[in-house]
Amino acid sequence: MEPSSLRAAYPVLREIAYLNAGTCGPVAEAAADAARAELHVATDDGRWMPYFERMIDLQARQRAAYAARVGASPDDVALTTSTSEGIVRVLAGLDLGPEDEIITSDEEHPGLMGPLGHLARRLLTHVRIVPFDQLAEAVGPATKLVACSHVSWVNGQVAPAALREVADSGIPVLLDGAQGAGAIPVDVNELGCTFYAAAGQKWLGGPVGTGLLYVDPQWHERLPSIGPTYLNLKDPGAGLDAEQHVDARRHDASALSAEASAFAVAAHEAIDATIGWPAAYERSATLAQRLADELATRGRKVAPRGRTTLVSWVEEDPAAFTQRALAHRVVVRDLPGWPYVRASVGAWNDESDLERLLALIA
Amino acid sequence: MEPSSLRAAYPVLREIAYLNAGTCGPVAEAAADAARAELHVATDDGRWMPYFERMIDLQARQRAAYAARVGASPDDVALTTSTSEGIVRVLAGLDLGPEDEIITSDEEHPGLMGPLGHLARRLLTHVRIVPFDQLAEAVGPATKLVACSHVSWVNGQVAPAALREVADSGIPVLLDGAQGAGAIPVDVNELGCTFYAAAGQKWLGGPVGTGLLYVDPQWHERLPSIGPTYLNLKDPGAGLDAEQHVDARRHDASALSAEASAFAVAAHEAIDATIGWPAAYERSATLAQRLADELATRGRKVAPRGRTTLVSWVEEDPAAFTQRALAHRVVVRDLPGWPYVRASVGAWNDESDLERLLALIA
Numbered sequence: 001m002e003p004s005s006l007r008a009a010y011p012v013l014r015e016i017a018y019l020n021a022g023t024c025g026p027v028a029e030a031a032a033d034a035a036r037a038e039l040h041v042a043t044d045d046g047r048w049m050p051y052f053e054r055m056i057d058l059q060a061r062q063r064a065a066y067a068a069r070v071g072a073s074p075d076d077v078a079l080t081t082s083t084s085e086g087i088v089r090v091l092a093g094l095d096l097g098p099e100d101e102i103i104t105s106d107e108e109h110p111g112l113m114g115p116l117g118h119l120a121r122r123l124l125t126h127v128r129i130v131p132f133d134q135l136a137e138a139v140g141p142a143t144k145l146v147a148c149s150h151v152s153w154v155n156g157q158v159a160p161a162a163l164r165e166v167a168d169s170g171i172p173v174l175l176d177g178a179q180g181a182g183a184i185p186v187d188v189n190e191l192g193c194t195f196y197a198a199a200g201q202k203w204l205g206g207p208v209g210t211g212l213l214y215v216d217p218q219w220h221e222r223l224p225s226i227g228p229t230y231l232n233l234k235d236p237g238a239g240l241d242a243e244q245h246v247d248a249r250r251h252d253a254s255a256l257s258a259e260a261s262a263f264a265v266a267a268h269e270a271i272d273a274t275i276g277w278p279a280a281y282e283r284s285a286t287l288a289q290r291l292a293d294e295l296a297t298r299g300r301k302v303a304p305r306g307r308t309t310l311v312s313w314v315e316e317d318p319a320a321f322t323q324r325a326l327a328h329r330v331v332v333r334d335l336p337g338w339p340y341v342r343a344s345v346g347a348w349n350d351e352s353d354l355e356r357l358l359a360l361i362a
Numbered sequence: 363m364e365p366s367s368l369r370a371a372y373p374v375l376r377e378i379a380y381l382n383a384g385t386c387g388p389v390a391e392a393a394a395d396a397a398r399a400e401l402h403v404a405t406d407d408g409r410w411m412p413y414f415e416r417m418i419d420l421q422a423r424q425r426a427a428y429a430a431r432v433g434a435s436p437d438d439v440a441l442t443t444s445t446s447e448g449i450v451r452v453l454a455g456l457d458l459g460p461e462d463e464i465i466t467s468d469e470e471h472p473g474l475m476g477p478l479g480h481l482a483r484r485l486l487t488h489v490r491i492v493p494f495d496q497l498a499e500a501v502g503p504a505t506k507l508v509a510c511s512h513v514s515w516v517n518g519q520v521a522p523a524a525l526r527e528v529a530d531s532g533i534p535v536l537l538d539g540a541q542g543a544g545a546i547p548v549d550v551n552e553l554g555c556t557f558y559a560a561a562g563q564k565w566l567g568g569p570v571g572t573g574l575l576y577v578d579p580q581w582h583e584r585l586p587s588i589g590p591t592y593l594n595l596k597d598p599g600a601g602l603d604a605e606q607h608v609d610a611r612r613h614d615a616s617a618l619s620a621e622a623s624a625f626a627v628a629a630h631e632a633i634d635a636t637i638g639w640p641a642a643y644e645r646s647a648t649l650a651q652r653l654a655d656e657l658a659t660r661g662r663k664v665a666p667r668g669r670t671t672l673v674s675w676v677e678e679d680p681a682a683f684t685q686r687a688l689a690h691r692v693v694v695r696d697l698p699g700w701p702y703v704r705a706s707v708g709a710w711n712d713e714s715d716l717e718r719l720l721a722l723i724a
Contacts, residue, residue, distance in 0.1 A: 012406060024410070039398060043393075046382065047385070048693050082616040085591065110595060115591065224480070230472050244480075255572075258570070260622070331408060336599050
């Protein structure tokens with residue numbers, strides 16, 4: 001398939017210049033069909049052993065798909081319900097106290113800041129906020145964790161490469177990969193991160209209520225579960241003595257329906273089985289860069305960015321611009337507290353989507 | 363609607379004597395339709411503000427439905443992904459240590475035993491296991507929590523009424539209501555329990571990945587969240603200072619799709635808007651008792667039970683019986699580690715379902 005043909009898989013693009021995958025990705029017709037097919041089976045046949053067998057098979061395929069997107073072994077990838085759930089599981093599992101320090105940046109999402117603020121209040125752990133490009137330099141003797149975006153949700157910048165040395169030195173690094181996994185090539189080994197939490201409903205095009213958490217295999221034993229439920233247990237029938245899986249399944253969400261996993265798997269296939277992920281990454285990064293260049297040509301101040309899928313630029317009234325765009329069926333978003341409008345550019349987009357957005361720029 | 367007409371809403375009952383709602387309830391056609399309708403909107407219109415507005419509206423309706431089923435105010439009911447998630451949230455939030463004791467029973471589900479065993483190993487909290495009918499008497503000076511089934515998943519017995527006095531004395535009581543909510547009338551005030559965790563996919567007929575956690579309003583401040591994510595926060599834009607909702611929303615699952623909530627709401631409506639829940643409770647309890655009586659007439663030893671929806675009886679080889687029943691399209695289950703076959707009887711069942719099961723009894 002030609003990369004430009006991919007957009008036909010996504011019905012929303014027929015009428016709407018959808019540039020908002022940084023919130024939720026467009027839904028492929030095939031992904032919704034897969035969920036609907038599971039619903040039919042559940043309704044007609046009931047939900048007993050065959051349903052659970054299908055559910056477990058679909059979860060294995062979902063885990064393999066996610067693992068491929070972050071360059072990990074499936075054994076090291078947990079299925080969560082959101083990026084934030086992964087973050088919470090890591091923060092709750094680390095044994096942090098009032099003597100410890102966490103370094104984070106000044107452009108993090110509430111999904112990271114909320115759990116960090118809670119930890120600071122509940123365990124009196126010190127959270128130090130530094131500029132995004134100075135995260136590695138900020139590490140000191142009390143630092144027990146660096147927790148930050150892999151790709152900034154504000155502007156699309158990429159976390160400093162020097163974080164790899166931080167992780168190599170033994171200080172765990174937790175990356176919020178909500179704008180990473182599925183958007184750009186991610187290799188957790190190359191990044192050297194300890195934990196990578198990401199979303200299923202954004203760049204991976206799956207349902208709300210899906211996500212992934214990569215855990216460095218060296219940390220499986222050191223990161224206790226927040227409380228193992230049925231699917232986290234190796235031997236659920238063993239009562240109080242039931243043991244957790246030794247791999248990342250110990251951090252799996254407690255329940256994930258067959259229909260949700262079928263949706264997630266088919267969403268992944270919509271790219272994997274057509275243009276393939278490397279071509280998708282290349283196309284979206286190139287389109288995003290073109291948008292950034294065109295905005296600059298039109299006198300807009302584009303926020304500093306990396307080779308990612310997000311393009312943010314200054315508007316005098318970002319909320320008003322967003323509303324005007326929506327009236328023209330161009331979906332972008334503003335970022336409360338920031339002077340930007342943000343466009344999310346995927347491999348499913350094309351020049352026509354960018355032109356509809358650029359036509360709104362004075 | 364006549365109660366006997368309810369079964370037409372559930373396609374699985376056309377061919378199958380489905381007696382397994384204690385695992386997962388039958389799916390009403392209207393519930394699957396509601397999920398499919400949301401999938402169409404997500405696919406055609408994309409998932410941005412209108413999707414989230416619908417999602418939040420559906421979650422409010424889901425919370426109100428769940429609250430009605432346990433006799434609570436919606437402010438005191440969190441939306442979880444499973445019974446076990448609610449249990450984990452309570453256990454992780456209580457400040458338990460090695461001096462403390464938890465009382466539980468010898469017929470609890472792995473969804474409770476797993477988290478309790480984990481707590482015992484991680485925090486060295488002592489977990490004492492006593493017979494189900496002696497839970498209240500077992501409470502002693504070190505007891506910091508009683509955690510047990512409201513309705514035993516093994517045999518359908520109801521937790522001792524004396525637990526109300528335990529809760530009144532200030533010792534929190536956590537009820538695993540997986541076989542309670544939606545199966546029998548539940549009133550958390552009458553029960554006097556502190557926490558009530560239940561499932562959305564069993565007697566409430568919703569999707570896998572839904573559930574509820576009731577928290578006594580006096581405990582909202584005392585039970586910290588395991589880590590607040592976006593929907594748990596009152597002011598997500600406030601960074602580290604973001605505060606949690608004061609009500610049970612602080613324990614909401616981090617993400618729940620519009621399609622899952624639409625499914626859950628329509629599943630609840632399938633009874634609420636037709637025969638009504640009081641009639642459903644009456645019908646299922648009466649049918650279940652009739653099944654128990656017929657089994658006894660046929661010389662089967664029925665496990666001691668309450669006026670609930672579960673009927674368990676001794677078979678020499680419960681797994682073989684279950685397989686034989688499945689071959690006749692009668693869905694019941696065996697319980698690993700117990701000598702029983704268990705039938706779950708809902709208001710959607712009728713005499714013909716019971717007869718198909720009874721025909722298998724020698």
